[in-house]
Amino acid sequence: MGRPRRQGEPDELSRRLRQLRLDRRLTQPALAGALGVAVSSVSSWENGAKVPPPARLADYAAFFATPRTAGTARLIGVADLTEDERLEYHRLKNELERLHGVQGTGAGEPQSGFWHFPDDGPVRILCGKLPRDDRAPFASGTNHNYMALSAYADLDSMVELFGHVRAANPGADVGYELAPRLESDDLQAHLVVLGSAAINQSVWLLAQQLELPVRQVEDPDVGDGEVFELTGDARRRFRPQFGADGRLLEDVGLLARVPNPHNVSRTLTICSGVFTRGVYGAVRTLTDDNARGHNFEYVQAHFASTTNFGLLIRVPVLDHATPTPDLRSPHTRLQEWPELL
Known part of the structure; x- marks a missing residue:
């Protein structure tokens, strides 16, 4: 076990900031001028005497994300970065924030990202109710072995998401409920709607209310699922x-987020699919430990806002397994809406 770091001794973040400057062959005064800070600030950040505020980490990421700053020694706005430069900006920003500790708690769970809500507001995950013929006997309150969750549709997705949202928002009131049991107060929360329009009527109602550019409709080639159709082009x-044997090989998932129409300071997220695999794939896109980082970087880099966008994605199916979609692959992305509302 290594010795504790003494105050004023460079740590991993300090060394990384110094390395970025030296790799670009910049002096401390030149970098300070580009960032609009005192030379003493850059010096103290590099020697570990002080820790830069999170906003300065974003400036570092923007400055070093592009080689175009080398000749001018001035900061370029994120909006003026190219697509590749924005990807590098988000990668570098995430790295510096991790070293800073902005994204971590004592348990090491990220405290930023798509499913972290900075306002610590309540979160409600809304599930559809299984049709009566598909419910287990335990779903009835009269059964001696009654289990309320037996009536929940998309239970895999709900369990996956509930645990992740709770971990990412330890100070928030996170709950789940069947959509038909939604209370008036719940409408003020960050809402997450799980399931297809065929199972969770909230999806259809919200899509109608928000005039989303996509809807789910019956299709004779699919059977019991409802496919996605562009509202402006039924073709x-x-x-x-x-x-050939009728086995599902690939589902379609919808991942969309907009301001909550009942409380615009909070969000409404829809994770839908033609079948349950599409819903699960939409959820796992930004909860999977091995994929959520680069998928969230894609969302940040390609959409103006992470609270107003939509994606239709391919969700592969391998028997009982549902591989997590990779948004970096053009094959995965079927349709994108940089802004929904």
Whole structure:
């Protein structure tokens, strides 16, 4: 076990900031001028005497994300970065924030990202209710072995998301409920709607209310699922793929987030699919430990806001497994809306 770091001794973040400057062959005064800070600030950040505020980490990321700053020694706004430069900006910003500790708690769980809500407001995950014929006997309150969750549709997605949102928002009131049991107060929370329009009527109602550019409709080629159709072009339909034996090979998922129409300071997120695999894939896109980092970087780099966008994605199916979609692959992305409202 290494010795504790003494106050004023460079730590990993300090060394990384110094390395970025030296790799660019900049003096401390030149970097300070570009960032609009005193030379003494740059010096103290590099020798570990002080820790830069989070906002300055974003400036570092913007400055070193592009080689164009080398000749001018001035900061370029994120909006003026190219697509590749924005990806590098978000990668570098995430790295510096991790070293700073902005994204971590004692348990090491990220405290930023798509499913972290900085206002610590309540979160409600809304699930559809299984049709009566599909419910287990335990879903009835009269059964001696009654289990309320037996009536929940998309239970895999709900369990996956509930645990992740709770961990990412330890100070928030995070709950789940069947959509038909939604209370008036719940409408003020960060809302997450899980499931297809066929199972969770909240999806259909919200889509109608918000006038989203996509809807779910019945399709004779799919059977019991409802496919996605562009509201402005009924010829554009996005269907799952099946094997010769009728086995599901690929589902379609919808991941969308907009301001909550009942409380615009909070959010409404829809994770939908033609079948349950599409819903689960939409959820896992930004909860999977191995994929959520680069998927969130894609969202940050390609959409003006992470609270107003939508994606239709392919969700592969391998027997019982549902591989997490990779947003970096053009094959994964079927349709994108940089702004929904």
